[in-house]
Amino acid sequence: MGRTLAEKVWDDHVVRRAEGEPDLLFIDLHLLHEVTSPQAFDGLRKAGRGVRRTDLTIATEDHNTPTLDIDKPIADPVSRTQLETLRKNCAEFGVRLHPLGDVEQGVVHVVGPQLGLTQPGTTVVCGDSHTSTHGAFGALAFGIGTSQVEHVLATQTLPMAPFKTMAITVEGELPEGVTAKDLILAIIAKIGTGGGQGYVIEYRGSAIEKLSMEARMTICNMSIEAGARAGMIAPDRTTFDYLQGRDHAPRDGDWDAAVAYWQTLRTDDDAVFDAEVVIDAATLSPFVTWGTNPGQGAPLSANVPDPASYEDPSERFAAEKALEYMGLTAGQPLREISVDTVFVGSCTNGRIEDLRSAAAILEGRSVAEGVRMLIVPGSVRVSLEAVAEGLDKVFTAAGAEWRHAGCSMCLGMNPDQLAPGERSASTSNRNFEGRQGKGGRTHLVSPQVAAATAVLGHLASPADLSDVDVATPAGV
Amino acid sequence: MEAFTTHTGRAVPLRRSNVDTDQIIPAHWLKKVTRDGFEDGLFEAWRKDPEFVLNQEAHKGATVLVAGPDFGTGSSREHAVWALQNYGFKAVISSRFADIFRGNSLKNGLLTVVLPQETVDRLQKLVESDPTAEVTVDLVAREVRAEGVTAGFELDENARWRLLEGLDDISLTLREESAIAAYEANRPSFKPRTIEV
Numbered sequence: 001m002g003r004t005l006a007e008k009v010w011d012d013h014v015v016r017r018a019e020g021e022p023d024l025l026f027i028d029l030h031l032l033h034e035v036t037s038p039q040a041f042d043g044l045r046k047a048g049r050g051v052r053r054t055d056l057t058i059a060t061e062d063h064n065t066p067t068l069d070i071d072k073p074i075a076d077p078v079s080r081t082q083l084e085t086l087r088k089n090c091a092e093f094g095v096r097l098h099p100l101g102d103v104e105q106g107v108v109h110v111v112g113p114q115l116g117l118t119q120p121g122t123t124v125v126c127g128d129s130h131t132s133t134h135g136a137f138g139a140l141a142f143g144i145g146t147s148q149v150e151h152v153l154a155t156q157t158l159p160m161a162p163f164k165t166m167a168i169t170v171e172g173e174l175p176e177g178v179t180a181k182d183l184i185l186a187i188i189a190k191i192g193t194g195g196g197q198g199y200v201i202e203y204r205g206s207a208i209e210k211l212s213m214e215a216r217m218t219i220c221n222m223s224i225e226a227g228a229r230a231g232m233i234a235p236d237r238t239t240f241d242y243l244q245g246r247d248h249a250p251r252d253g254d255w256d257a258a259v260a261y262w263q264t265l266r267t268d269d270d271a272v273f274d275a276e277v278v279i280d281a282a283t284l285s286p287f288v289t290w291g292t293n294p295g296q297g298a299p300l301s302a303n304v305p306d307p308a309s310y311e312d313p314s315e316r317f318a319a320e321k322a323l324e325y326m327g328l329t330a331g332q333p334l335r336e337i338s339v340d341t342v343f344v345g346s347c348t349n350g351r352i353e354d355l356r357s358a359a360a361i362l363e364g365r366s367v368a369e370g371v372r373m374l375i376v377p378g379s380v381r382v383s384l385e386a387v388a389e390g391l392d393k394v395f396t397a398a399g400a401e402w403r404h405a406g407c408s409m410c411l412g413m414n415p416d417q418l419a420p421g422e423r424s425a426s427t428s429n430r431n432f433e434g435r436q437g438k439g440g441r442t443h444l445v446s447p448q449v450a451a452a453t454a455v456l457g458h459l460a461s462p463a464d465l466s467d468v469d470v471a472t473p474a475g476v
Numbered sequence: 477m478e479a480f481t482t483h484t485g486r487a488v489p490l491r492r493s494n495v496d497t498d499q500i501i502p503a504h505w506l507k508k509v510t511r512d513g514f515e516d517g518l519f520e521a522w523r524k525d526p527e528f529v530l531n532q533e534a535h536k537g538a539t540v541l542v543a544g545p546d547f548g549t550g551s552s553r554e555h556a557v558w559a560l561q562n563y564g565f566k567a568v569i570s571s572r573f574a575d576i577f578r579g580n581s582l583k584n585g586l587l588t589v590v591l592p593q594e595t596v597d598r599l600q601k602l603v604e605s606d607p608t609a610e611v612t613v614d615l616v617a618r619e620v621r622a623e624g625v626t627a628g629f630e631l632d633e634n635a636r637w638r639l640l641e642g643l644d645d646i647s648l649t650l651r652e653e654s655a656i657a658a659y660e661a662n663r664p665s666f667k668p669r670t671i672e673v
Contacts (some may be wrong), residue, residue, distance in 0.1 A: 016655045021634050024652060026659050028667055036553065038509035047646070058670040064507065078507040085509050096671050117668045129552040129576060145554035145580035147645070155649045157656055161579075161632065193494055194546045194572055227549065229575050250666040258666035293494045293549070314493040314544060321492070411503045411551075430550060432498040434521050 002268025004165045005234050006200040009140040009265065013123050015157050022159040028122035028139075030152050031108045032059035032095065034086040035413070036127030040150035041089040051093045053156045058117065059090050060098040062107045063413045067376055067403035070100055079414065093153075106379020106405040109133040109347035113217065114381050116246025120235035120262040125152055130347045130429065132223040136216035137243075138235035138265045140200070143224060163229050164274040166199040167267075170207040172281035177462055179357070180215035181349060181427065181446035183207075183279075184222045185287040185297045191277060193295040196228030199275065202267060203233050207281035213242040214353045221348045222429050225294035234266045286461040288334055289431045289444040291322035296431075298334060300449065300461055306330035325433050326441050327421070334459050337443065341424040342373040342400075342454040343436070344447055346410040349427035350378025352385050354447040359391040361451035361462050362398040368457035373400035374416060376408040400454065412437045425453040478585045479642030482614040483566045485539030486607065487622075488529055489600035495543060496550035497577065501559040514559035534607035542599045542611075543570040548577025548588075557581045567613040569620065571596050582635050583645065587613055589620060595627045615639060 003011070016024040030053075037059070044050065051057060064079040074080040083100065090097035098104040104111060109130055112118045120138035125131060129143035148158055168187060188195075201223050203216075211219070216233050223231025240259055243249045250258040289297040290304050296319065298305065307319035307330065323330065328337065344350075344358050355377060367373045375395045377383035383405050386392055392402045409416040410428035418424055418440025427450050431442040443459060452460040505517035522528045529535060541560065547570040548556060557580045560568065568586065571593040581588045591599075602609050602622055612621040615636060620627045631639075638645070649656075 015659045016652050024649065024655070026656070026663075029670075035506050039511050039554075042509070049646070055669045055671050055673045063503075076507075082507050082509060117670065119668055122667065127552060127554075129550065131552075143552040143576055145552055145557070145576060145583065147554060147580065147583040151646050151649065154646050155656065156660075157649055157652075159645065159649065161635075193549055194574075197546075197572065197575060224550075224576075227546070227574060248668045248670070250668075254666035257664065261664070261666070293496065295494075317491075318493050411498075413503045413506065430496075430498065432496045432550060434502055435498050438502075438521065 002271035004267045004271045004273060005138060005202055005232055005265055006140060006163070006165055009121050009123065009138070012121065022161050024157050025123060025160050027125050027152050027156055027158060028056060029112065029117055029124045030057045031112055031124065031126035031131070032057065032149070033062050033108045033128065034082045035063045036146050037089065037149055038082065038085045039146045040153060041093065043150040044093070044153055049154045051095060051153045054094045056156060057153070058096050059086060060105055060108050060111050061086060061100050063407045063411065065100045065406040066414050067406055067408050067416055070404050103380050106381065107347045107350060107407055109221065110350060110378035110382065113137065114246070114379060116243055116249035119243065119258070120239060121265050125158065129224045130221050132228070132231045133217050133221040133347055135220040135223065135230050135232040136213060137239055138232060138262065140230060140232065142230050164199045166196060166201045166228070166275040166277065167273040168201055168203050168277045168279065169205040170203065170279045170281050171205045172207055174207055174281045174284060177286060177448065178284050179446040179448060180211055180218040182284055182287040184219045185289065185294070185444060186284055187279065188222065188226045188294050189287070189297040190279070191226055193225060193293050194227045196223060196226035199228050200230045200232060201226070201228045203231060208233060209236065212353060213238060214351045217351070218348055222294065225429060235262045286446065286449050288449060288459055290326065290328060290334060291319065292325055292431055292433050293318070294429065294431060294444060296322055297444070300334055300459060302334055304328045304330055304332045304334060335464070336458060338458045339423045339425045339443070339453055340371055341418060341422055342371060342450050343376070343409040343424055343426040343428060344374070344450050345376030345378065345408055346428040347378065348429045349447050350376060350382065352382050354427065355382065355386050355391050356389070358447040358451040359394040361448060361465070362400065362455070363394050365398055365455045365465070367399035367454045371454055371457050373454045374403055374409060375400050376403045377405045379405045409436050411435060425450050425459060477583070477642050477644060480585050480587050480615055480639045482612065482616055483539065484610050484612040485566065486535070486537065486609070487540040487542050487599065487603045487611040488535045488538040489603050490529060490541055490543045491600060493544040494546045494549055497548060497553050497556040498550055500548070500556040501553065506553055506555055511558050512562055514555055515562040518559040518563045537564070539564055539566045540611045540613060541565050541568045542596060542603060543568055545571045545593060547573050549574040552576045554580045554584070557584045557586050561586050569596060569599060582639060585639060585642065587615060587639065589613055589629050591620060591627050591629055595625065598625055
C-alpha cells in the first residue's frame, strides 16, 4: 500500500524501531527561543551533557523582546534575565544565536524559512506549538515541551508516538478577498479545536496548490489550533522557487539532488488517510472569531451565535462563558463589533505578503479615531523589505504604529498588551482569555480584515470600504 | 523523574472544556528560568474569583484534577505541567487531552488519565457532592477507583513502564548511540546546517 507524505518523511528519519516502543526519530533542525529553553540548558548542565549537533541548532529572541526602543536596556528585569540567560547558554554551548538588534532576529517561525533552513522532507522541532508552520514546505514539524528540547539538544533525536493521518482537501478558487487565514479559521471552526487531535494533517487540493509559500505557512501555522500534531503541504515548484538562492538552501549539485528527493515527497495515489475532510473553496468568505477559542468563529457576515443553539451541553456552556468574557450578546451582527486595537503581525501573519496586503488597504486611508493599530513585522528581514517598499510610510501616514520585529501582542509577554476590557482585531492565532493581556478581548482576523477594521473602527472586510472612502487609490 | 505507581487523594472538579495552557499558566509567568515556583500562577485569572473551585475550602489540598474535555490545548509550554505539579496535583483526569500537553505531563511524572466523558461526569458529581471523597489513580492496575466508580484506562505500555520506573528519557536514548551515529553517517549532504563545524 502507498504511503502519505507524512509517513514518507517519518520513515526517512527513523533511527531505531522496536516492537512496543516509540520510534526514535532523527531531528534535522532544532529552533530555540528564550522562553522554553532555559530549563533545558540547565538540565544539560546538571547532567554534564553538551549539545550533540550545534550545526543543526539555531536560536533567536522573539517572545520577550520589546518592539520600541530596542537600543535601550529592557525595562522588565525578568524579561531581561530570560534574554540574558539565552545569550549565556548559547555562548556556553556553542549555539548560533540571533539576538535583539541582529539583522536575522525575529519570530522563530519566520526566521527559519527565510534563511532557507526549513526544507522539504526535514524534521523540524521547536519548543513552541506553532512549529507546525514549517510543514508548509513538506517538513514534518512539531512543537515540543522543554523536556523534549533538552532531549533533542542532548541526542538530536526524539522518541515519538505514532500518529494518524488526515487529509483536508480544498478544491476550487478562493473568492476575491478570501485569504489563507479565512480558510484556516473556517477549517478550525468546522473540525473543532480537538478535531485534529492525534493527527498529522495534510492540506491538499487545487486551492492549496495555488497558494504562495507564505499563505501556506499561515495555514500550517494554525494546525495546532485544530489540535493537530502537525500540518503539511506537499512541496512543489512554488516551494522550490521560494527556497532557491536562500542562505542555507542547497547549492550546485546538492540543489539537484535535493530537488530530486523533494519531488518524491508526495502522497501516493493508493495511500489511505485515517480521516478525510473536503472543503469547497468557493463557499468561503472572510472569517472572524467571536469567542475565546479559535474554533469559535463565523463568517464576518454572520451574527454572534446564541449559546442555546448548541446541542452539546459543554459547547453551550463554553459559548455562554465566551460571550460573557467577550462582552457580546447573541444575535449581534459581527460587523457591528467595535474594536480599539488592531494588531498585524505574529508567526501566523507577520510576513511581507501580509504587510503588503494590509498596506494596500490602508494606502490613502486613515485609521479610525480612537483605534490604535500596531504593525509588527515577523522579522528584521521582513521589516527591511517593507521599508524598502515604502510600506512603513503607508502605515505611519495612515496613523498606524510601525514597530520592531517580535512576537509582540500575539501573547503580550513584552509591553505590547491589551488593557482589561480592550478589544482587538488581531492577525495572530489565539483568542484565549487574557492571551493579549489580562482581561483583553481578541477577534482573530486576516490582515485584510484587520486593515479594513482599523479604518472603520468595527470588524469589516475590504469590501465594506468601497462606499465610505473617496480617497481610494486605483488598484486597491 | 519521580516514579508514579499509584496515588490516592481528594479531587477537584473543573467543569470547563477547552482549558488552554494560557489559562493554566498565563504568559507573563513564562519569563522564569526555573522549573519551580509556578504554583501561584496556576489558573491565575480564575483564582481571582473567590467562588472558583480551587478557592473553595472543601477542595483545599486536593491532588487529583477532574477536568472537562480538551484539557491543555494551545501553547507547548511545559510550565503548565510544572504549575499543576508545583500546586500539588499528581494526576489529571479528562476525556481528551491536547497532544503536546499530554506528552509534557508524562515526561514529568504528572499522570494524565483518559476516561470516557460519562465516567468523568460521574467522578465530578461524586466529588462535588462529597469533597472528602477520595479518588485512587492506580497505574499498576491501570484503573481509577472511587466510591461507586471503577474504571480501567489505557496508556501505552512503554509510557507506563517509563512512569512506573521513573526513567529518564535522555539516558535511555543515549544507549542508542551507535544507531544515532549510523544514521548521522548516512544523511544526505544537501541537508541544511546552521553553522560550519
